[in-house]
Amino acid sequence: MTLLTVVIVAAYALFIQWFWGWPVILGQWADVGAIPVVGALVLLTSTYFLRTWRIYDYFPRETSGRFTVLFRVTQIHNLLNIMLPFRTGETSFPVLMRTEFGIPLARGTSALLVMRMLDLHALLAAAGIGFAIASKDKIIAWVAWSAFLALPVVAFAFRRPLLLLASKLLPAKAQKLVIEIERGLPIDAAAFTRAWAMTIINWLVKVLVLAWALNLMGVFPMAASFGGALGGELSSVLPVHAPGGVGTYPAGITAGAVALGASSEKAALATLAQASINAHLLIIVSALTGTAISLPLGRSRKL
Known part of the structure; x- marks a missing residue:
């Protein structure tokens, strides 16, 4: 898996060099300026x-x-999740939580599943903002968006009857998911x-920062x-x-930006492609920065 990751990343870097050249890609950062990037x-x-x-x-x-030990665990998990394909990095979370905090694998896996469902809901809710803004009937659109935003809280309030209903309706092979x-x-x-x-709050900050960065690099409107920030995170x-x-x-990023109004002209698409690569690099650098901050915090003794 590590070898596959290294080969694919290296091939991707060579492709960018062949198609645009890294000086052109990184030149966007010079145009933006150091203060906004930092x-x-x-x-x-x-x-x-x-x-x-x-x-x-x-x-x-x-x-x-x-908290510091937990920060280290979450950063290692985040970096593995980014670098390994097909979400295989997710498996590190329950293992690390068991190693550092003695949390059983089943409980760590179950909590991760719920948190990922909340993450997906938050991203879809953020995407709904764009559709609500573009909707002709804004009152109905915003009411529907508000109802969707509050859906997890309502679902938790009625979790027992909903879980009971799901266990009855779903096939036997899906029963384990309900239990998890x-x-x-x-x-x-x-x-x-x-x-x-x-x-x-977490996803709102992340999406807004990425949208701001893309806009600084010439992605309009x-x-x-x-939309590009949402597409990348989705x-x-x-x-x-x-x-x-x-x-x-x-x-x-490209698909999300085009879906919400980015120009399809050749020059605009070239700018969007370069900006999407730089936004991706920004995410990777932030993950590496977070990991670098967490590593000196050290490991606690194993339970």
Whole structure:
């Protein structure tokens, strides 16, 4: 798997050099300026602390007083998740949580499943903003969006009858999924609401920063930059994910930007393609930065 990742990333780097040349790609950063680039990097890195806080609040008894160790775990998991294909990096989370905090694999896996469902919901809710803005009947669109935004909280309030109904309707092979979801839910409504709110804030900050960066690199209008940021992040949470996101992440940005109004003219598409690669590099650099910050925190003793 490591060899496959290295080969694909190297091939991707050679393709960019052959098609555009790295000086052209990186030249966009020079046009943007150092201060906006550093600002975007700081904001993206800050979202990793918020993600860690969500997990810290999710497992309060096991992680109490050990936020720095948990930050290290989440950063290693995040980096592996980015670099390994087809979401295989996700398997590191329950293993690391068991190693560092003694959390059983089943519980760690179940909690990760629920958090990923919240992540997907937050991204779809963010995408709904663009569709609501573009809708002709804005009142109905915003009411529908508000209802969708609050859906997880409502679903948690009625979780027992909903889980019972799902266990009756789904085939026998899907029963395990229902059990895993139930195991992974927070202990009460307050804990669930906090997890949901932190998820919304985390993805809102990340999408807005990426949209801002794309706009600075020439992706217009702002709605297209917003769509590009959403497209890239949606590609990163779906099962089809290339090693390091090479190809899939920029393709997601391009598709999202075009869907929300980016020009299809040749020059505009060339700018969009280069901006999508640079936005992808920004994500990778922020992940490496977060990991570099976390590594000196050291490992706690194994339980």
